[in-house]
Amino acid sequence: MNEIEKHYNKFSEEKRLNSRHGQVEFRITMEYIHRYLKEFEKPKILDIGAGTGRYSVALANEGYDVTAVELVKYNLGILKQKNSNVKAMQGNALNLKKLQDNSFDVTLLFGPMYHLFNMEDKVRALQEARRVTRPEGVIMVAYLMNEYSVLTYGFREGHMKESIEEGRISKDFKVSSQEKDLYDYVRIEDINQINEKAEVERIQIITPDGPADMMRPELRTMDEETFELFVQYVMCISNRQDILGASAHTVDILRVTK
Numbered sequence: 001m002n003e004i005e006k007h008y009n010k011f012s013e014e015k016r017l018n019s020r021h022g023q024v025e026f027r028i029t030m031e032y033i034h035r036y037l038k039e040f041e042k043p044k045i046l047d048i049g050a051g052t053g054r055y056s057v058a059l060a061n062e063g064y065d066v067t068a069v070e071l072v073k074y075n076l077g078i079l080k081q082k083n084s085n086v087k088a089m090q091g092n093a094l095n096l097k098k099l100q101d102n103s104f105d106v107t108l109l110f111g112p113m114y115h116l117f118n119m120e121d122k123v124r125a126l127q128e129a130r131r132v133t134r135p136e137g138v139i140m141v142a143y144l145m146n147e148y149s150v151l152t153y154g155f156r157e158g159h160m161k162e163s164i165e166e167g168r169i170s171k172d173f174k175v176s177s178q179e180k181d182l183y184d185y186v187r188i189e190d191i192n193q194i195n196e197k198a199e200v201e202r203i204q205i206i207t208p209d210g211p212a213d214m215m216r217p218e219l220r221t222m223d224e225e226t227f228e229l230f231v232q233y234v235m236c237i238s239n240r241q242d243i244l245g246a247s248a249h250t251v252d253i254l255r256v257t258k
Contacts, residue, residue: 017054020219020227024212024234026054029110029251031235032206036138036253037064037106046104048093048129049111053079053086056108060084067104069096071112093125099132107133110142110251117177117184119194126198130256139200139254142208146185147245149175152214188244191252200254207247210234214248 016022033055037043043064047056050068052075060066061084069091070076079088091098093112107129116122129139150173154160163169168176177184188205195202212219212234222230237243244250 019216020222021209021212021216024219024231025209025249027231028206028208028235028238029055030058032208032238032251032253033059033106033108033140036140039138040105043105044103046099046107046129046132047086048091048096048107048109048125050079050086050088050108051075051111053082053084053088055110056086056088057082057084060086067099069093069099093128094121096128096132101131102134103132105134105137107137107139109139113141113143113186114183117179119190119197122194123197126194126200130198130200133256135256137256138203139256141191141252141254143191143250143252144183144185145245145247145250146173146175146187146190148213148248149183149185151246156214188250191250195252195254201257203253203255204239205241205244205250205252206238207234207244207250208238209249210237210243210247212248214246 017026037045045056045059045064045066047066047068050056050070053068056066056068057079066086068079068086068088070079070088071090071092073090076088076090079086089098093109109125109129112125113122116125126139126141129141133139150160150169154163154169160169170176174187175185191205210233212230219227219230
C-alpha cells in the first residue's frame with residue numbers, strides 16, 4: 001500500500017483522463033456505463049478504487065446515487081474537495097467490510113486490478129464486488145493488458161532485452177510484475193480464469209481506448225474534427241476481439257447470478 005500511496009501522491013489520474021488519450025478512454029467507458037444503467041429504475045452505483053472521482057463525481061452530477069471507495073487518502077481528499085453528492089469512504093477492494101451484501105446495481109472496479117499481483121487477490125477483489133452487488137446487477141472490471149506493456153515498455157521504450165534477462169518477460173512474452181513495478185498486466189485467458197473462480201458471467205468485454213494510448217503524439221496534434229472521428233472509430237471497434245490484447249485497457253462487463 002505504501003508504494004501505491006507514494007505513486008498516487010505524485011501521479012495525477014485526473015490529468016491523465018483529461019488528456020486526449022484519456023478522453024477517449026473516459027468517454028467510451030461512460031458510454032458503456034450509461035448503457036447498463038438503463039437496465040435499472042433507480043440504480044445505485046459503487047465505484048471501488050474511485051481515485052479522485054473522475055467517474056463517480058461525473059455520475060453523481062448526473063443525479064445518480066453513487067458510493068465511492070478509495071484506498072489512497074490523497075486521492076480521497078481530492079474527491080471530497082469536489083463537493084459532489086458522492087458518498088466517499090476509505091477502503092480496500094479486498095475487504096469492503098463497510099458495505100452490506102446486495103447493495104448496488106452497478107459496481108465499477110476500475111483501478112484495483114492494476115495493483116493486485118496474484119490470482120488469489122484478483123479473485124478476492126472480484127468476489128467482494130460480487131458480494132455487494134445485487135443479483136442480476138452488473139460489475140465492470142478494468143484490466144491493463146499484457147501485450148500493451150510488451151509493445152510500449154518492452155519495444156518502444158527499449159527495455160525488452162533487459163526484461164527478458166531479468167526474467168520479467170518470459171519466452172512467450174508474458175509479463176511478470178512485482179509489487180515494486182506498481183502495475184500488473186494480464187491476458188484474456190487470465191481474465192477468464194478470474195471470472196471462473198469468482199463465479200460471474202461475462203456479458204461482453206470491450207476496450208475503452210483501443211490504440212489511443214500508443215498514439216499519444218498523433219492525438220495531441222489532431223484538429224478537433226479529426227479527434228472526434230477518432231473517438232467514433234474507437235467506439236465502433238471497442239467490442240472487436242481482435243484489438244483487445246494490444247489496447248492499454250479492457251473493461252470486462254459481468255452479470256451477477258446468485
